[in-house]
Amino acid sequence: MDSTSIKALRALEWICRHDSPVGVTEMSLALDLGKSNVHRILATLKTMGYVHSLDDGRYAATLKTWELGCAVIERLDFKRLARPVMEALSDETMETVHLSVLDGLDVVYVDKVESSQPVRAYSRVGGRAPAYTVATGKALLAFQRDLEETIPMDLEQYTPATLTDHEALLQELSNVRSSGFAINRGEWREGIRGVAAPIRNERAEVICAIGISGPENRLSLKKMNALAPCVIESARKISLQLGYRLSSFDRRPERNDGIEKTTLSPASRSARKQS
Numbered sequence: 001m002d003s004t005s006i007k008a009l010r011a012l013e014w015i016c017r018h019d020s021p022v023g024v025t026e027m028s029l030a031l032d033l034g035k036s037n038v039h040r041i042l043a044t045l046k047t048m049g050y051v052h053s054l055d056d057g058r059y060a061a062t063l064k065t066w067e068l069g070c071a072v073i074e075r076l077d078f079k080r081l082a083r084p085v086m087e088a089l090s091d092e093t094m095e096t097v098h099l100s101v102l103d104g105l106d107v108v109y110v111d112k113v114e115s116s117q118p119v120r121a122y123s124r125v126g127g128r129a130p131a132y133t134v135a136t137g138k139a140l141l142a143f144q145r146d147l148e149e150t151i152p153m154d155l156e157q158y159t160p161a162t163l164t165d166h167e168a169l170l171q172e173l174s175n176v177r178s179s180g181f182a183i184n185r186g187e188w189r190e191g192i193r194g195v196a197a198p199i200r201n202e203r204a205e206v207i208c209a210i211g212i213s214g215p216e217n218r219l220s221l222k223k224m225n226a227l228a229p230c231v232i233e234s235a236r237k238i239s240l241q242l243g244y245r246l247s248s249f250d251r252r253p254e255r256n257d258g259i260e261k262t263t264l265s266p267a268s269r270s271a272r273k274q275s
Contacts, residue, residue: 007033011041012050016065021058069126078199078208079111081241086113086210089234093227095212095219100136102144107137115214129188132169133162135196136209138182142173143198143206162187181228186216193219195228197235202243210235
């Protein structure tokens, strides 16, 4: 592999994810690169139009990186198909709706429909979150292979509710596979909760997830369980548009004396009779 190209791409990623302009010294320390090396990388990125320099000698990413990201997102067919379903889910639940994909151990929000409520969860398209801390992330992680090896033993704690125990997280992801939905109990941002379900393609592969999020005063555990069928149904609708065909996975949760169980939805039963 070309080590120079790797260093340049690492530098660009680091600058893009920084909240403020960065200096050469700061960048040198963060990336473990010599200052002369950093200068050369920045000069190349500046020539290519990916960064620009400020009067104080610091550097910031240009909109060129955003334009490239938008071009990729716009080509994602599931985003176009999901939009009407997301809007309907937001209208039904009165909460913010996210569409997310998995990138390593992070989720990336590729689209969102903002809640009409005056108090709502903050997020942005293109933003990231550790997958094990948010509902859409858990809905995606639960269906990945080799979870025991993939998920680090040392998990960072972001709030008192964050699951940092490796075995406990694996058990939670197992529950997600059984129930068909995931819950965030304020594990990424205190006071913000969510419910999500996985979306599958024509090969039954989980490729993205749809979820709702909002403040905990509106999303109690009881309320999240009550809204879970709406979220699962939304994920099912998008999956069907992507060519997915009904299987034993297509289930919706049902509450019974505080115990979660799954039963086939009426829509699923009808579809099976027709198939």
